[in-house]
Amino acid sequence: MTAKTIDVFSPIDGHLIESYPVTNEAEITACYHQARTAAQDWADQTVKQRLIYIRAIRQQLINDLETITEQLVTVTGKVKTEILMGEIYPLMEMLRYYEKNAEKILSSQSVSTSPLGFPNAEAYYSYRPYGVVAVISPWNFPLQLTLYPLLSALIAGNAVIFKPSELSLPVAEIILSLCNACGLPKGLVQYVMGEAETGQQLIAQHPDLVFFTGGLQAGRRVMQAAAQHPVPVILELGGKDAMLVLADAQIERAINATLYGAFSNSGQVCISTELLYIEATIFNDFLDRLCQRVTAMTVGHGQQGDVGAISSTAQLAIIEAHYQDAIAKGAKASAPLSIQGHYVRPVVLWNIQDDMRLMQEETFGPLLAVIPFTDVENVITTLNATEHGLNASVWSQNIKHAVRIAERLQVGNWVVNDVLKNAGHPRLPFGGVKNSGFGRYHGAEGLRSFCYSVSAMLSHNRFEREPNWFPYSDESFTAMRAFIDTLFADDSLWQRLRRNARALSAYQEYAALNLKQHWRNFLILIGRTRN
């Protein structure tokens, strides 16, 4: 039987880049065997040892920058500057940050133990890698959105099997040759190729964690498949992000930011600005200037334009459907929709109604809906009532006011007086709420997402029996009742001790010994009681 294949075409001119065989179930099983062995050895290495490879990967990415950029232009039809800023730069920031901080982030954390509740004990928690992480990634930033979770998982001590989007399969080879060039152990990073079915098979064969980036429908199916084991999932899903421009915003900067936020990567960014709310008093002026600027934007790939290609024909159809639906329902447009091959000129739309598809669904293309408002409270209420919650930006020269607005938006991330950039800050956790997903990557919290925490407690007590152990009796109940009252009631320690002294006398010997052994903790207790 001949293997199923997937043809990958360049969105630039439709030429066939390569035909790739789909990974079958037996091959996926073999991947897991190798990954499990590699994961054990890798987890035994210290974070410092792992970072030697990670540093090499950063340097190799720099060395191969030109080649990788050219390959990505062919696969995605992107503009080169956007490859640098969207695919490479965030990885560099992240790698540098983890190189400097991962050891500390993943180190064990001691916690204090109350000398009465947990006398003579020590406690700490540590981070342990899950084992084998399945990374399933989309096509819009095929390198960055695969490598970011992949490298985070590696630093945390896991092996990775990744499945790139069927539209960007050549990226799998780029990533694997990068890993091989840096001497990563065999089997530590592997890929499978295929569509939804292969993604389902990958999860069915029991990874220890699934990291998924993509659309809501696929995210739901990923979760269903993961629930069969169950294994944990992190879902990075789509958005319908808004930009709120108040009348006192710095207008020229806000216009430039709108262009970038809405149309970079041709609007195929999960945190693209798709909804622009402008305070009514500046609406007409802002819209006029914005339309002039949009009309002047150019399309093309490589270094030939501002706006690159739309990756898939399915996405082109969605963009066209959203545009036609809006026009049919009365929207006005800065220009008629122009689609040539995979290139779509950016369009600004106004006279927007709530029932238009582009108000309800993620467009993921270069269409921007512009809506005036008189009361920002209504905008907050409207946005919070939607099902999306990824990113948002608020624009005002009164930064405190802007922050107060941003803090009330139900989103996973926000930025004031800038767009998109917050998602690239290596110290900020990134992720969505509501239908935009859950779980975080990036930053310290994001690195720990690739581990589970193990809580540990050690007792130095030598008593044959702790007071709460068997046998139970009326006396032990009374003593425990007194113990809880003494520790947690709100009146003074003196009153609590007086009330409970008799019942606690059963513990005299225990308490005295513990306090003697732990006189330092006792002093801390006194200090706390005084506060």
Ligand code: NAD
């Ligand atoms: P998609 O959901 O169609 O596919 C994403 C990946 O999942 C692909 O590799 C695909 O083959 C795989 N897949 C699809 N169905 C699957 C299934 N049932 N089981 C397992 N795997 C499956 O998304 P896409 O079209 O590639 O990407 C666009 C979407 O991704 C947009 O909605 C965008 O907003 C979202 N996105 C989110 C983020 C984020 O960080 N939140 C980033 C980029 C893109």
